[in-house]
Amino acid sequence: MTDIILFHSVLGLRPIERHLAECLRVCGHAVALPDLYQGAATDDLDEGFAIKARIGWGAICLKAREALASTPGDAVLAGISMGAGVVAEFWESRPLAAGVLLLHGLATVPANTRPGLPIQLHVADTDPLFPEPDVTAWQESAEAARADVQVFRYPNAGHYFSDPALSDYNATAAAQLWSRSLAFLT
Known part of the structure; x- marks a missing residue:
């Protein structure tokens, strides 16, 4: 069993995150899925950014910190966008942390990253939020930290291509992402 804490996207805690958490639980993992928006959610990116602004990054991080307090120190850190x-x-x-799983977004690699730390990144090939130069620079920083890095780029996919409720959805890319993510977590 792997302990995992999964942080939702700017859209809030939605059915896709709940479904993913349930799939992981069925596979035997313990999953913490904090609601950083306290119930607010949307399918619209602009509205998601408005919710984020209204709540504030400090309050979002406070909710995350509270959730982390009851999560084992070796839990996998996972985040969507x-x-x-x-x-x-x-x-x-x-x-x-046993690993870091990044879906549709980048996270700055800290200087104290443990050598050999498993990290997996999944992003669209032409994601306007995370263009190729940014992804390449991120990969270089993770490799410089001597992490065990896997980067998966998905062609013909939009930013949040794994969510069937959104226009970015790409069934083939989503299936690959979930298969690779599940393998990473086992």
Whole structure:
């Protein structure tokens, strides 16, 4: 069994995150899925950013910190899009994390990253939020930290291609992402 804490995207805690958490639980993992928006959620990116602004990054991180307090220190840190940014806020203070799983977003690699730390990144090939130069620079920083890095780029996919409720959805890419993520977590 792997302990996992999964932080949702800027859209809030939605059915896709709940479904993923349930799938992981069925596979025998313990999953913490904090609601950083306290019930607010949307399918619209602009509205998601408005919710984030209204709540404030400090309050979002406070909720994440509260959730982390009851999570084992070796839990896998996982984040979806904005959730990767939340992972970035706490990664340095969780040096025993068993791994880092980043879906649709980047997280700054801290200087104290443990050599050999398993990290997996999944992003769209032409993601306007995370263009190729940024992904390449991120990969170089993770490799410089001597982490065990896997980067998966998905062609013909939009930013949040794994969510069937969104227009970015790509069934083939989503199936690959979930298969690779599950393998990473076992």
